[in-house]
Amino acid sequence: MYDKAIHVHVARVPLSVSDLANYASTENLSLPDASVSLLILEHMESSRLIRENLNLFMDNIIQNVRLHSKRRTDMTEKYGRSFTGKVALVAGGSRGIGEGIVRRFASDRAVVAFTYSNSEEKAKRLASEIEAAGGKALPIKADSASADDIRAAVDQVVKELGELDIFVNNAGILIQGTIGSYSLEDLDRMLDINVRAAFVGIQAASEQMKDGGRIILIGSNTAVRTAFPGASVYSMTKAALTGLVRGAAIDLAPRAITVNNVQPGPTATDMSAPYAEAVKTLVPLGRMADVSEIAGFVSYLASDEAGFITGSSLTIDGGYIA
Incomplete structure (x- = not known):
């Protein structure tokens, strides 16, 4: 028309x-x-x-x-931060970032188990504080350099608390030294705790984990930027985790288990206190991370809301590597 x-x-x-x-x-x-x-x-x-x-x-x-x-x-209603009825295990959870993650999971109402190596007094005090606040915590002595200890810790959690929903590997060490002076003994120990323990933890936890579970490694932004002399081996071990989570994410995807790697930058802990002022000058935001910020990010990755994130290495460092 x-x-x-x-x-x-x-x-x-x-x-x-x-x-x-x-x-x-x-x-x-x-x-x-x-x-x-x-x-x-x-x-x-x-x-x-x-x-x-x-x-x-x-x-x-x-x-x-x-x-x-x-x-x-x-x-919004579905994806709250409540982990009521869920069981979490944090390897290396008695101090620093690990302690912060344990406290965060407890505040999110998860039942939390965590391992410690030497800090027995701190571990028991942490568990007591969580229990006094109405939560439930299970401290387990385990050496992350021992594959048997890691597997035994997972078995104990399942026996006493039930099948795993969340596994976080936070255990790690730093032995500094330049390439010319680094001993093979120190190299082996770094690999045992920083890399092999992560692999064994993923393997043992996934076998005892419900479908749809969450596995989170705590790496470091040194996987991307080494920055200082004497940190080459540490950087290497943290870079290895980025490849591990990619492969593990593919292997466990049929069970809807996600696997991710959190890479914190400089974080305010007792161990980092002596270096705080020097490090802050390298961070665009002009400060170190608070442990609660790292723990909050881990809590998000452990939630249902993050169900489509897997195989990722995610940096939280105030722009340090920007």
């Missing part, structure tokens, strides 16, 4: 009869012959009502008020 049509590209602006008339005149169209593709305007005198309805319609699209708000609400 019409040989031309007006196609109106809509932003959130008023539409009026005069707008359409002006457009028609610039296109050599007569208004009665114009077909408006967005809405069929049966009565031009009702443009005010049409404008109001159109603006509401666009608001609904832009803000997802009607189209997606119910889904967003459901997501």
Whole structure:
């Protein structure tokens, strides 16, 4: 019927009869012959009502008020930070970042087991504090250099607390030394605790883990930026974890178990205190991370909300490697 049509590209602006008339005149169209593709305007005198309805319609699209708000609400309700009924094991959880992760899981209402090597007093005190706050914690003495100890710790957790939902490997050591002076004994110990223990932990935990579980390694941003002399072996061990999580993520994907690697930068702990002022100058944000920030990130990766993240090495370092 019409040989031309007006196609109106809509932003959130008023539409009026005069707008359409002006457009028609610039296109050599007569208004009665114009077909408006967005809405069929049966009565031009009702443009005010049409404008109001159109603006509401666009608001609904832009803000997802009607189209997606119910889904967003459901997501918020579903993906809380409550780990009630879940069992978590943190290898190396008696101090520093590991302690922060244990405390965070306990506050998220998970039942938490954690290993320690030498800090028995601190481990027992941590467990007592969690229990006093209404949580449940199980400290386990285990040497991460021993594959038997790691497997025994996993078996003990399953026996006393139930199948695993979350496994975090935080155990690690730093032995500094330049290439020319580094002994093979120190190299082997670094590999045993920083790399082999992570592999054994993933292997043992995944065998005793529910489908849909979470495995998280705590690496370091030195996997990306070594920065200082004498840290080559440490950097190597942390870089190895990036490859390990990629492969493990593929292997465990059929069971919906995710595997990720968190790479903290400089973090304020007792061990890092002597170097704090020197290190802060290298961080664009001008400070070290708080343990709670690392623990909060780990909590997110352990949640249902992070179910589509796997095989990733994720840096949290205030821009240190930017």
